[in-house]
Amino acid sequence: MAAGPVVVATWRFGVPACEAAWQVLASGGSALDAIERGANVTEEDPSVQSVGYGGLPNAEGVVELDAAIMDGPTHGAGAVGGLTGIRRPISVARAVMERTPHSMLVGGNARRFALAAGFEDADLLTEESRRRWREWVATHGMPDVAHFDGAGLDLGLDSERMDEPSHDTIGLCALDAGGRLAAGCTTSGLAWKLPGRVGDSPIVGSGLYADQDVGAAAATGNGDEIMKVCLSYRVVMLMESGLSPQHACEEAIRYLLRKRPEHQAHGAACIALSAAGEFGAAATREGFDAPGRQWLWAVGDASGVTLHEGPTVTLDEP
Numbered sequence: 001m002a003a004g005p006v007v008v009a010t011w012r013f014g015v016p017a018c019e020a021a022w023q024v025l026a027s028g029g030s031a032l033d034a035i036e037r038g039a040n041v042t043e044e045d046p047s048v049q050s051v052g053y054g055g056l057p058n059a060e061g062v063v064e065l066d067a068a069i070m071d072g073p074t075h076g077a078g079a080v081g082g083l084t085g086i087r088r089p090i091s092v093a094r095a096v097m098e099r100t101p102h103s104m105l106v107g108g109n110a111r112r113f114a115l116a117a118g119f120e121d122a123d124l125l126t127e128e129s130r131r132r133w134r135e136w137v138a139t140h141g142m143p144d145v146a147h148f149d150g151a152g153l154d155l156g157l158d159s160e161r162m163d164e165p166s167h168d169t170i171g172l173c174a175l176d177a178g179g180r181l182a183a184g185c186t187t188s189g190l191a192w193k194l195p196g197r198v199g200d201s202p203i204v205g206s207g208l209y210a211d212q213d214v215g216a217a218a219a220t221g222n223g224d225e226i227m228k229v230c231l232s233y234r235v236v237m238l239m240e241s242g243l244s245p246q247h248a249c250e251e252a253i254r255y256l257l258r259k260r261p262e263h264q265a266h267g268a269a270c271i272a273l274s275a276a277g278e279f280g281a282a283a284t285r286e287g288f289d290a291p292g293r294q295w296l297w298a299v300g301d302a303s304g305v306t307l308h309e310g311p312t313v314t315l316d317e318p
């Protein structure tokens with residue numbers, strides 16, 4: 001008999017997402033539906049400037065969304081990368097999984113698919129995100145993407161300027177009453193990214209992973225680093241080798257730090273949920289342990305939805 005139901009999500013905005021997901025789980029709904037419902041709450045919230053509607057745009061002022069969903073029982077997955085002008089990208093990702101033989105659609109053709117599948121065209125910029133982009137262009141100038149040499153573009157990865165709301169992905173892992181697992185991830189990605197840049201979030205094994213026999217994981221942080229170590233896959237594999245979700249998260253973050261010690265100013269974090277309903281989370285200390293930027297994550301279960309802090313990990317510790 002499986003434990004649960006339970007849902008885990010990244011960041012403070014994971015609280016309303018968990019509340020919505022919990023409603024689904026509590027009424028006997030599937031983990032997959034819970035993930036989608038929870039993620040949609042964050043995607044539709046204009047005050048979250050790192051996910052969906054209201055997310056900060058790329059260097060040219062266009063909001064490009066990445067999202068993916070993974071279903072434990074079928075080991076199915078769907079994803080979209082660089083999706084523009086659609087408000088609920090995780091639902092498009094689910095449609096990719098359920099209505100096509102493929103796993104990921106990108107760019108203009110992901111948008112065409114979404115429109116054909118019945119999603120509405122939407123302006124994703126809010127007054128606030130437009131204002132912030134104009135401010136960024138005024139201080140940095142427009143990068144010349146066609147002749148980009150890597151020198152002139154400031155992606156805003158300086159951790160001192162990274163306040164909590166500006167760059168964070170919602171990742172969710174859920175276990176339903178029937179013992180089914182699912183994971184999801186949705187983001188507008190790094191603010192001011194090069195047009196066409198796709199992060200870890202829509203990539204199975206990097207931004208999210210679910211193995212029905214073991215557990216699920218999701219990641220947030222600098223996707224250009226996260227994808228180099230397939231962070232979510234690593235967390236789940238560590239759980240498979242016998243580590244608890246908490247220790248698996250800490251060990252996977254340590255692995256990232258070992259492999260890329262010079263590249264962690266922006267940081268990375270992960271959450272995990274086992275098939276038995278245990279959960280855990282960890283983040284790099286650098287990037288996620290500054291005033292206004294603590295590593296926070298949310299849990300929803302029968303006792304309610306709670307916000308948790310830390311732990312953060314460095315290489316100096318065993």
Ligand code: SD4
Pocket residue numbers: 066167168169187188189190198199200201219220221222223224
């Ligand atoms: C990305 N992982 O696109 C996302 C962004 C993020 O905290 O989660 N930032 O790289």
